[in-house]
Amino acid sequence: MTTAAQTSFAALLRLMRYARGFRRRIVLASICSVMNKLFDVMPEILIGIAIDVVVRQKASFVAELGIADPKWQLALLGGLTLVVWVFESLFEYLYLILWRNLAQDLQHAMRVDAYEHVQRLDLTYFEDRSTGNLVTILNDDVNQLERFLDGGANNLIQVATTVLAVGAVFFSVSPQIALIAFTPIPLIVVGAFYFQRRAQPLYAEVRERVGSLGARLSANVSGITTIKSFATEDFEAERIRQDSNAYLEANRKAIAISSAFIPVIRMAILAGFVATFLLGGWMTLNGTLHVGAYGVLVFLTQRLLWPLTNLAETVDLYERAMASSRRILDLIETPVSIRNTAGANALDKVDGRIEFRKVDFAYGDDAPVLHDINLTIDAGNTVAFVGQTGSGKSTLIKLLLRFYTAASGEILIDGQRIDSVSLDSLRRRVGFVSQDVFLFQGTIRENIAYGSPDATFEAVRAAAESAEATEFIDRLPQGYDTVVGERGQKLSGGQRQRLSIARALLKNPPVLILDEATSAVDNDTEAAIQRSLQRISHSRTTIVIAHRLSTIVRADCIYVMDKGRIAESGRHTELLAMNGIYAALWAVQTGQAA
Known part of the structure; x- marks a missing residue:
């Protein structure tokens, strides 16, 4: 694991330790994400089985289960399709509700905890730190984490579920095709880690730049009377422009990395899909693979590989969230030296000596x-x-x-x-x-x-x-x-x-x-x-x-x-x-x- 990946993983572990009070909800939301994805891949399997019924009829896979009439076989598949779509929609509703509410509650808890901790910090802490940077941590950094939990966490879970579920079907139907179809995945994973290693310091710089910009804006708004009295509006506007340009340039570098990652993934996906399409077709023509199984594999190849195109965007959200989490948790974990001593008494009646x-x-x-x-x-x-x-x-x-x-x-x-x-x-x-x-x-x-x-x-x-x-x-x-x-x-x-x-x-x-x-x-x-x-x-x-x-x-x-x-x-x-x-x-x- 690269240093950048280790840094992000360490931030994720710190976040999980902080969110231990939310673990039950995280587990429940994750289960709903997994179930939604399992039901989401089933229609492709049912389509392939339906093709098998139409082509092979009484010799189909469904017929082996004891239903000889092809019409009843199709009726059964239609009923299963209805059930699958109902449960897929139900679990999608549940995971959306759970993840979004979790994102709201966790960001609320982190913002309040961070602010309460800031109030307890010694005055020495504020001597070398800007108010604007603290406000950026309490507001913008917390919002970055919310954005990841609102969609990115579910995407990561569902990609992993897709790989495992589709992989199980592939290896049960045709191990040979499965090996070829899964060949692009290591390339995609390596690309993701490469992207992560390149992006991690860039997003750390983005967070620092936005903090500096926030500090400048906060100070200038507070000192607007002084700015006007010295007629330095143009000078201050130029300083804001410079800070904003620095933030813009930091973001541009991060965007360049994430944008370059997507075409690489798409080419790897195309290679895997074409390989499955051709090899599966040849095996079907040779009679070593049923046409229904071929249909399942072709449909599932798309279901397996195309969602990986969003991996770059998801990792982008993840890196931004981990960079922000480090800043928030660093603030929350800043030690307080002036605190109540053990057994401190309340100062009740005071004369004033x-x-x-x-x-x-x-x-x-x-x-x-x-x-x-x-x-x-x-x-x-x-x-x-x-x-x-x-x-x-x-x-x-x-x-x-x-x-x-x-x-x-x-x-x-x-x-x-x-x-x-x-x-x-x-x-x-x-x-x-x-x-x-x-x-x-x-x-x-x-x-x-x-x-x-x-x-x-x-x-x-x-x-x-x-x-x-x-x-x-x-x-x-x-x-x-x-x-x-x-x-x-x-x-x-x-x-x-x-x-x-x-x-x-x-x-x-x-x-x-x-x-x-x-x-x-x-x-x-x-x-x-x-x-x-x-x-x-x-x-x-x-x-x-x-x-x-x-x-x-x-x-x-x-x-x-x-x-x-x-x-x-x-x-x-x-x-x-x-x-x-x-x-x-x-x-x-x-x-x-x-």
């Missing part, structure tokens, strides 16, 4: 981002982290939410290590408002209630009031039923930010994290957000990562980060008195220093 003890962290093999972080945040306090970009502020939050795992040290909530509690319960106890606000396609009410789907309208409105969002919501034509557009594009940055705060407040979390929540808003919006923060920070632990220092002057403690370390800490007035990093930042922002 947070501790970092000797925490170090680095992204992959990069230089360390955090060094020996030690701090304690008392329950109910409001603390802030400030510092230059890249100083490690947001990384602290990602570690607290267990988006990443600290290289050393430990993080505790109410005295419990966060890696000893379930991820779900940890993140449900923490409200997170990111500087990069993401709103989902839907209404304002649906976005505020995201994560709290059972919330009443009164609760949604109360959260909006706490975030000072009701003023602009009530001015909208549909109010809370206003559709925000993709990523909230119909709203301003400040409006999206306030909806994000309302969404976090609706959870009523004991710990609230605000990651530069006012970094991209105007002064009036900042003032509104500040007022809401002052109200909502009572009775909960609030962590603020601030770019504008004016928003955190009332914090119980401000930590100044510098190169991954805590350089200063204290209240606003205390830090100003130190005349250090914080005082310098304050002076720059208030215009006291250049």
Whole structure:
């Protein structure tokens, strides 16, 4: 077996292991395919027997079964033909229903499983991968597998059934003709493996190219505002054209291989058919073969060989499906390093005391981002982290939410290590408002209630009031039923930010994290957000990562980060008195220093 064939066979075994819950249905569908093909070849046999009856009459094969009258023999064959066609149609209906429903259910299961697994993957997985390529795997690759199961799997089973069933008839009637008729089959099989070896890397490239094209399209649609603002429509159109041309060329190479395979098969089939036609005819003329048997062999030769012309198309579907299956299963089998530990407890009642003890962290093999972080945040306090970009502020939050795992040290909530509690319960106890606000396609009410789907309208409105969002919501034509557009594009940055705060407040979390929540808003919006923060920070632990220092002057403690370390800490007035990093930042922002 060639390396390409081994690769495809390995992908098929992986797919079968994944689909073990569907095995009963696969077996049942396969049985229906086999039965349909067995009944499908019977009419040719009955035609040959009918010719034998007409020619030999009382000496025919049927007469040997005890029916002497040729008319009754034909009547029997007519009844059998009717029965055969009924059962052939029945099993065709069954295998179509079974295979198509199996294709739908299996592709549904793979898409959902792959997506659910993607959600569990660590954030490090997404750092070097494009969203568009992932979407291509979840959508187009899954559809490729569905196409194969929808028709290709049945074709392979029926070709194998035809070879075995017709071969049994041939060798029982005339072994000599059978050997000649079956001579083209090894050539066809060798050609199929040759095609498979040539096509396998080509289809792998096709899947990669379509993934790259999908990534480019996804990124460009998301960044359409930037494209328009820089007037780079022609430039981006050319890049899409280049990616599309690369996909087109990869497909063209694969098509060239599959198209060349079909004429080779047809010539081999023609040779087998002519050999059976001539040799069988000579044997019949010589009296060594009955005319009815000759008719059966001629008809069955076509039934045996002509379906093999579709083998190239079927193998084409198979190779595309296996290339896609490898990508899907590779995604599903990607290991998850951040998961619930054995015996993880649910984080139930939370006061909100947070501790970092000797925490170090680095992204992959990069230089360390955090060094020996030690701090304690008392329950109910409001603390802030400030510092230059890249100083490690947001990384602290990602570690607290267990988006990443600290290289050393430990993080505790109410005295419990966060890696000893379930991820779900940890993140449900923490409200997170990111500087990069993401709103989902839907209404304002649906976005505020995201994560709290059972919330009443009164609760949604109360959260909006706490975030000072009701003023602009009530001015909208549909109010809370206003559709925000993709990523909230119909709203301003400040409006999206306030909806994000309302969404976090609706959870009523004991710990609230605000990651530069006012970094991209105007002064009036900042003032509104500040007022809401002052109200909502009572009775909960609030962590603020601030770019504008004016928003955190009332914090119980401000930590100044510098190169991954805590350089200063204290209240606003205390830090100003130190005349250090914080005082310098304050002076720059208030215009006291250049």
